[in-house]
Amino acid sequence: MSRAKKLVKLALDKDNIENEDPKESENTSKPKKTYAELQNCQLVPNVILQEYSTNQPFLLDLEVDFSKYNDPIFGLEAHNNSTTLDLPGCSGNTAVSEISNGHVVTPLDDQQAEEINNDAAIFDSDDSINDKDYTPSGDDSSSPENTSSEIEVNPNNDVEKRIIAEAQDEKKKPRKIIARPETWKRNVKKMRVNSGLPYVSEGNREIPGKRLKPPCTTKCRSACTTKFTDADRLTIHTCFWKQGDNALQRQFVSSHMETLKVKYRRAIEGSNRSENLCYYLTLRGIKIQVCKTFFMNTLDIGDKFIRTTWKKSNGNALIERDRRGNFNKRETINTSIKEKIVAHINSFERIESHYLRAQTTREYIDGSLTIAQMYRYYKSEQEAEGLPVAKKCTYEHIFKTQFNISFFQPKKDQCAICETFKNSDTDERLSLQKGYERHINNKIKSREEKARDVEKGKQDSSFKIACFDLQAVLPTPCGDVSTFYYKCRLNCLNFTVFEIPSKRGFCYFWHEAIANRGANEIATCILHYLKTECKGKDVIFYSDNCVGQNKNKMIVSMYLCAVNKFDVKSITHKFLTVGHTQNEGDSMHASIERQKRRVLRSGPIYVPSQWAPIIRAAKKEGTPYIVNELATEDFLDFKKFSDTIGKNFSINSKQEKVVWNEIQVLRVEKNYPTSFFYKTDFDFLEYEQINIQEKLRRCIDISACYPEKAFVKAPSISQKTKEHLAYLCAKNAIKKVYHGFYNNIIGEK
Numbered sequence: 001m002s003r004a005k006k007l008v009k010l011a012l013d014k015d016n017i018e019n020e021d022p023k024e025s026e027n028t029s030k031p032k033k034t035y036a037e038l039q040n041c042q043l044v045p046n047v048i049l050q051e052y053s054t055n056q057p058f059l060l061d062l063e064v065d066f067s068k069y070n071d072p073i074f075g076l077e078a079h080n081n082s083t084t085l086d087l088p089g090c091s092g093n094t095a096v097s098e099i100s101n102g103h104v105v106t107p108l109d110d111q112q113a114e115e116i117n118n119d120a121a122i123f124d125s126d127d128s129i130n131d132k133d134y135t136p137s138g139d140d141s142s143s144p145e146n147t148s149s150e151i152e153v154n155p156n157n158d159v160e161k162r163i164i165a166e167a168q169d170e171k172k173k174p175r176k177i178i179a180r181p182e183t184w185k186r187n188v189k190k191m192r193v194n195s196g197l198p199y200v201s202e203g204n205r206e207i208p209g210k211r212l213k214p215p216c217t218t219k220c221r222s223a224c225t226t227k228f229t230d231a232d233r234l235t236i237h238t239c240f241w242k243q244g245d246n247a248l249q250r251q252f253v254s255s256h257m258e259t260l261k262v263k264y265r266r267a268i269e270g271s272n273r274s275e276n277l278c279y280y281l282t283l284r285g286i287k288i289q290v291c292k293t294f295f296m297n298t299l300d301i302g303d304k305f306i307r308t309t310w311k312k313s314n315g316n317a318l319i320e321r322d323r324r325g326n327f328n329k330r331e332t333i334n335t336s337i338k339e340k341i342v343a344h345i346n347s348f349e350r351i352e353s354h355y356l357r358a359q360t361t362r363e364y365i366d367g368s369l370t371i372a373q374m375y376r377y378y379k380s381e382q383e384a385e386g387l388p389v390a391k392k393c394t395y396e397h398i399f400k401t402q403f404n405i406s407f408f409q410p411k412k413d414q415c416a417i418c419e420t421f422k423n424s425d426t427d428e429r430l431s432l433q434k435g436y437e438r439h440i441n442n443k444i445k446s447r448e449e450k451a452r453d454v455e456k457g458k459q460d461s462s463f464k465i466a467c468f469d470l471q472a473v474l475p476t477p478c479g480d481v482s483t484f485y486y487k488c489r490l491n492c493l494n495f496t497v498f499e500i501p502s503k504r505g506f507c508y509f510w511h512e513a514i515a516n517r518g519a520n521e522i523a524t525c526i527l528h529y530l531k532t533e534c535k536g537k538d539v540i541f542y543s544d545n546c547v548g549q550n551k552n553k554m555i556v557s558m559y560l561c562a563v564n565k566f567d568v569k570s571i572t573h574k575f576l577t578v579g580h581t582q583n584e585g586d587s588m589h590a591s592i593e594r595q596k597r598r599v600l601r602s603g604p605i606y607v608p609s610q611w612a613p614i615i616r617a618a619k620k621e622g623t624p625y626i627v628n629e630l631a632t633e634d635f636l637d638f639k640k641f642s643d644t645i646g647k648n649f650s651i652n653s654k655q656e657k658v659v660w661n662e663i664q665v666l667r668v669e670k671n672y673p674t675s676f677f678y679k680t681d682f683d684f685l686e687y688e689q690i691n692i693q694e695k696l697r698r699c700i701d702i703s704a705c706y707p708e709k710a711f712v713k714a715p716s717i718s719q720k721t722k723e724h725l726a727y728l729c730a731k732n733a734i735k736k737v738y739h740g741f742y743n744n745i746i747g748e749k
Contacts, residue, residue: 194249196241196300212237213297224294228283233298236281240299247321253299253306254313256280256287277310337390341398344378345405347486349724351473362404366475366485368600369407371396377482415579442664443577445682450574450583453540457501464534467542467585468497468526470517470549471592474611478596479604483733487724490717490745492608493517494592494615495525498585505588505625506533507615511608513717513745515635520710522549523558523638528628530562530571541573544581551575551660553649556676557642559668560692564703573666588625591618606738632714641707645700646674646692653689673702722746
């Protein structure tokens with residue numbers, strides 16, 4: 001027995017291999033070869049069959065060299081190294097140059113082939129004419145906003161610099177992800193069908209790919225099997241399906257068919273007999289006539305494919321291109337209607353982002369709105385003016401594709417650093433790995449530290465463990481009145497302090513006509529809490545890393561004022577890791593939002609004074625939230641106060657410059673009246689010390705100092721807000737009983 005036959009025998013005894021080579025899917029993504037290029041390709045002398053199977057179709061991966069362009073279409077060189085084998089299921093001989101895996105294709109029978117061709121007919125037919133791991137302690141729930149506001153950039157942290165740079169350079173993106181039709185199931189299926197690959201039918205049946213079928217029998221009058229070897233046929237078959245384009249495949253079939261001109265035909269009345277066709281395959285640049293069975297089985301196409309191709313070509317060499325999916329009968333929407341929709345969406349006033357977050361490109365409008373509600377307002381306005389109204393789907397499409405608007409307050413459900421690392425490829429991850437690991441370690445350590453402190457506060461009443469944050473802006477008036485959404489309203493602010501062990505909540509409420517929302521306002525609220533609730537206590541605070549409000553010299557000066565002037569033993573302020581600042585205080589904001597929605601069912605909220613009872617009633621169990629409504633004269637100027645009591649807030653006792661972004665813990669003690677301490681890592685045992693009066697010629701007794709009032713008179717709101725509030729009053733969108741309040745703010749008599 002020859003060596004080749006032994007290999008075949010061994011191959012047939014082995015188990016079947018997998019039914020698809022990964023390389024096939026790669027081949028389908030390569031650029032399509034044009035018909036003109038295929039006209040001049042020459043194949044490699046030795047055709048390598050990489051995979052064979054006795055029961056799986058189209059498992060042959062043909063290595064084809066398109067670098068030579070000497071012979072016409074599908075020109076084949078002589079296969080000098082081929083071994084002639086008798087393949088089971090095939091008549092005649094098959095030339096195989098090399099067998100790599102030891103398996104040989106077993107063609108399907110005619111019944112199976114017919115089922116495949118019928119399923120594939122949907123593309124051939126004549127009808128051709130789209131932070132989760134956080135576990136809060138105690139009673140906690142997510143608030144409508146995230147406490148983290150800004151990522152402060154450390155010049156030495158490449159990870160953070162990269163993330164912020166990308167965020168700043170990012171252009172506004174539409175709210176909806178742009179469609180990628182090439183990934184849609186139906187398009188993927190179409191691509192696989194056109195490439196002769198296995199696919200899943202509409203009936204959820206697995207349809208095998210195209211494969212070389214047995215040639216015609218030895219009784220064929222054209223003696224086709226003597227003209228082409230099985231390797232020749234396999235090469236033609238593979239090149240035909242690797243085109244992956246239905247039009248190119250039809251063009252090939254059309255160019256290899258001709259009308260057979262007969263000398264004499266008897267005319268029979270009513271006969272539907274079609275023209276006689278003759279079929280050709282090209283071998284080494286020469287067209288060789290073959291029978292229809294040989295032609296169809298070599299290409300693995302059905303009779304319907306041939307009939308449709310001939311009908312499209314009308315006997316010409318050029319074939320009509322597939323018109324399926326190219327119809328453009330959709331009604332176009334008038335440009336003026338689109339412009340009206342865009343103008344209507346732009347008419348809704350944007351709500352200021354919580355903590356003025358610069359990283360986000362998304363805009364925000366009132367959270368009580370929905371797209372459906374916006375469309376109803378648009379529809380009523382258009383009908384009132386007698387103008388045409390677009391459909392809701394058109395309005396929603398424009399909203400999602402041309403705008404980047406959300407109905408909720410800005411929040412970071414996902415940490416920017418974590419998401420950047422997760423979405424990076426392998427090489428990028430290697431460069432980000434060190435910074436990412438440090439970031440995750442800091443997150444874990446800050447949460448473990450908080451858990452230990454909460455447990456300490458439960459066991460020792462001399463400790464106060466609390467977290468604080470500024471709630472999202474509460475625009476007033478607020479309610480289901482369409483006019484409210486189009487106008488600037490008065491921004492109301494609510495600063496919350498939540499004692500974690502006792503679950504007591506304290507709120508400090510004011511609006512923008514009383515004060516701003518900077519470090520002075522935050523420091524004033526915290527000082528009031530320390531003065532009234534923390535006598536004789538060691539206080540531990542947790543908050544986010546917002547430098548403009550929580551981590552600055554004004555806050556430190558306020559802490560020094562509290563321990564020097566009031567009976568507070570010590571204050572330790574610990575900062576949660578950027579992007580992972582969820583804490584128990586968020587439950588206060590969530591409760592207030594829920595209560596707001598309940599109240600709005602019975603009518604709008606017209607003035608800021610209506611918020612206080614809503615906040616008090618937000619907590620349903622335990623002690624109600626304590627609400628302190630602040631006036632302009634209550635706010636203190638800690639910026640000026642910090643310049644008065646000290647000049648050094650950046651050089652420690654070792655004469656090292658402090659990078660405030662790196663500070664994770666701040667601490668002041670009664671025993672050190674002019675110093676504060678800090679740590680840049682929760683694991684450090686020792687604090688670094690900064691004496692704020694080190695550069696002063698004389699010491700200042702901080703206990704004898706007290707900050708001045710921050711405002712001589714109440715700050716003025718913007719002119720635009722004044723005009724819009726005046727409009728709401730003039731239109732009686734705000735009840736007349738409340739006009740006096742707004743007239744005082746606007747400045748009208």
